[in-house]
Amino acid sequence: MRAGIIIIIIFLTLCLISGQVLCFKVIGCSGGSVMFKCMYKSDEQHNSTPLNQRESNDQLKGKYFCRNRNRDCKPGISTELQRRWVNNERFALYDDENSRFFTVFIRNLSREDDGRYTCGNNQKWSRDVELKVNNNSSSCGTSVIRSAYKGQTITFSCKYEHKFKTHTKVFYRVNGDPVLVLNSSQSSQSSEEKFILSDGQKDHFTVTIRDISEAERGVYLCGVERDRADKPPSEKSNTHITFIKEIELKVHGQITSVQVEAYISKSVFITCEFPEEFKENKKFIQKDSSKEIYVEQNQWIHYDRVHVFDDTSAGVLKVFISDLTAAEEGTYRCGVNTADDHLLMRIRLKISQVGDHFRESVAVIGESVKLSCNSPEKQQLIKHICKENEEKICQSISSSEKQRFEFSDSTAGVYTASISNVSLRDAGVYWCGAETRHEHLTSVSLTNKHQLTLTMPPVIGREGDSVEIKCSYDENYSTEVKYLCKGKCFTKDAQNIIRSDEDHDKNPKISVKDDTELNLFTVNTTELRAEDAGKYWCAVRDVFNLPLELMIIMKDAVIHEASVGGSASISCKHIRKQTQKLFSRGDQPSICIRDGARVSSNKRINGRFSLTEETSAGVFTVKISDLRAEDSGKYWCAEESSGSFIFTEVQLHLTRDSFCQRL
Known part of the structure; x- marks a missing residue:
């Protein structure tokens, strides 16, 4: 970025008011800012002044800008300092002792600022300034806050009126001492530039800041260079800057x-x-x-x-x-x-x-x-x-x-x-x-x-015996009616087993207890039969417990004896037609569900185990060949339909034939 002290040539409306008093016009934007230069003399006057006199004039101090100079000169600003910005609320003034002008900067303009001002030197000269504040543009006085993060690249967009399309665009940074400038005539489009200004889009220009650091934190202004007319300034025009947008950049x-x-x-x-x-x-x-x-x-x-x-x-x-x-x-x-x-x-x-x-x-x-x-x-x-x-x-x-x-x-x-x-x-x-x-x-x-x-863990009961089914419920439902159903309660195919408010004497096989202190509804069923096997649901209103599986073990067990090295054919009766047949080994029948069957209707051969079905006879047969001593133990024949299991216990005893017996 090319930066330096502002060099702005003010447009002068040369109007002789009295003696050497001159006046000029500056145009601002409501809500925006304006920057202009108050000159000691016109160029012609300055060039005709002897060198020693010019140097003496250049050293005069005490610059001011104000309204109502002949009375209280307020609002306004003055300074005797040079090479330093002096601020008074919305007004700022900068006097460069090596130049023949001082710079006035006004922020946050309003229609009340419209009017006649005076700028000059306390001892020698003054100029009248006509400040015109417009508010008839949609691009006037925009103020935004943008956040960026260290290392990030960010782009600002600055909108302007179409009539300023060919005017020089200006991007200033207000950092207090003095203002730094980047304008469209100075900008380099090199990828190595920290700041890049581009004016190639319709009615707005953009400024990109690369690799943001803490140093880029501050307030920036977008503006156009102009004179009294809306036409592009010529080489001989005296110009000022109308700022149309203010951007506060926060760096996190x-x-x-x-x-x-x-x-x-x-x-x-x-x-x-x-x-x-x-x-x-x-x-x-x-x-x-x-x-x-x-x-x-x-x-x-x-x-x-x-x-x-x-x-x-x-x-x-x-x-x-x-x-x-x-x-x-x-x-x-x-x-x-x-x-x-x-x-x-x-x-x-x-x-x-x-x-x-x-x-x-x-x-x-x-x-x-x-x-x-x-x-x-x-x-x-x-x-x-x-x-x-x-x-x-x-x-x-x-x-x-x-x-x-x-x-x-x-x-x-x-x-x-x-x-x-x-x-x-x-x-x-x-x-x-x-x-x-x-x-x-x-x-x-x-x-x-x-x-x-x-x-829920399965409930296992033996044919002819009894089981307890326990249903917990929320304490808020202690006075509500509880249900136990075979199948999901309140559905078409569900079978209501018992309700907590029913007369239990009608079914002597079933008894209930509703413990409201423990929030537990218990149903005891006696004289179990094979057809009692299945899924049961507990419910209160429309709130359901998880279903539990009642598995039935048939009363008659199968005991089979065979010799090591031989084979065993074990016949298992099944009660229901069109069921899945399973054969598994373990102390508990639920092993068929948890660890899987050795053989089943879907897997009829598994190593030394094989399964055949005789549907008309109501049996299926499991054959175990090449028997070994470790094959001795408890097995289960099972039939399953829609998650309902019926088991028959099988005891396989193996013996070792002596040499004499084999002869």
């Missing part, structure tokens, strides 16, 4: 600048940490050059896909962005207001493509569940898992450091997060990912999504 610092990588359709959780003394201060988030979004303290707010939370207790700003698209890529700034500035963290968010990782998991209340997550190459990174809330914000972050979940070591690019003793509160959507930590910023790129569905 940064605590840090970090690149965060996230993925299309996934989520990212970012935590900006500020110094302790600012934890109660107002915080904000901003994307690129958009408007700053200020955050309410201690509550989540959302703006499109961006959710923000100002945690004053921890002094951090939490940012969660979900369902990422390419449009979310860009530069984000999380900041905090200080006494006279902002502290900022700049986040360059990069969005990449990644394969889909969505999994559905089912967990039984009271048991454990494992959620698998893709592991980054950097094994030292802290692993995280979080659960979405009702607003789909992954608010609660748990890490391997906090031990909320048990994390396994990464193997083959995958690690697992285990939840033990699963409860109702654990149902929902989970995200997992790895943490990247910087000095003042932590980010967790969440790449794996899990839908965790919960089921």
Whole structure:
């Protein structure tokens, strides 16, 4: 940028009023500013003055600019100082002892400023100034505040009336001593220039400031060079500057600048940490050059896909962005207001493509569940898992450091997060990912999504025996009617088993107890039959508990004996037609559901195990070949229909034939 002391030639309307008094006209813009020069003499007078006299005149001090000179000369300004700006509210004056003029600068013009003024030297001379303030232009008197950040490039746009298209455009910086200037005739368009002025667009010019630093903070003015007429000034014209726009540039610092990588359709959780003394201060988030979004303290707010939370207790700003698209890529700034500035963290968010990782998991209340997550190459990174809330914000972050979940070591690019003793509160959507930590910023790129569905542990009863089904409810429903249904209550296919307000004597097989202190509704069913197997629901009004599965074990068990090295053919009766047949091993029948069957209707051969069905006879047969001693134990024949299980216990006893027996 080419900068220096202002050199402005004022347009003079040479009008002889009395003696040597001259007058000239200056045109300003309502709400804007004006700058002009009050000369000691006209050029002709000056050139005819002897050199020694000129030097003496040049040294005269005591310059002034005011209204009503012959009375109180207010409003106005005067000075005896040279090479220094003197300010009096909206007025400023600069006297250069090596020049034959002094400069007057008036800001924030209004129609009340319109009128006749006087400028001159206290001892020798004066000039009358006619100040004309116009307010009939849409571009008049614009005042804006712009914020920029260290290292950023910013562009200002300055609109002007079309009649000034060919006039010289001026961009001034008001920094107090003296004003620096960049105009369209001086500007270089080199990419190395700090300031670049361009006037190639319709009815406005632009000024770009590159690589902003603290030194660029201040007030700037956009203006046009003009004379009394609206025509472009000629080489001999005496001109002044009409400023049409004022820009206050605020330059904010940064605590840090970090690149965060996230993925299309996934989520990212970012935590900006500020110094302790600012934890109660107002915080904000901003994307690129958009408007700053200020955050309410201690509550989540959302703006499109961006959710923000100002945690004053921890002094951090939490940012969660979900369902990422390419449009979310860009530069984000999380900041905090200080006494006279902002502290900022700049986040360059990069969005990449990644394969889909969505999994559905089912967990039984009271048991454990494992959620698998893709592991980054950097094994030292802290692993995280979080659960979405009702607003789909992954608010609660748990890490391997906090031990909320048990994390396994990464193997083959995958690690697992285990939840033990699963409860109702654990149902929902989970995200997992790895943490990247910087000095003042932590980010967790969440790449794996899990839908965790919960089921109640099954209730297992034997044919002819009894079971208890327990239904908990909210204390607010203690006086309401409770229901137990086979199938989901209040639907067409549901079978009402019992209501808490019914006469229980009608069905002696069923008894109920409603403990309002424990908020527990208990149903006891006796003389169980195979057809009692199925899914049951507890309900109060339109509020449902999770369904539970009643599994029935048939009274008659199957006992089968065979020899090691031989084979066993085990026949299992089934009661219902068109059911899935299963055969599994374990102490409890639920093993067929949790760990899967050895063989089934869908997988009839599995190593030494095979399954065949004889539908007409109502049996299916499981054959185990090449029997081994460890095959001895408890097995289960099962039939399943729509989630309803009936089991038959099988005891397989193996013996070793002696040499004599084999002979």
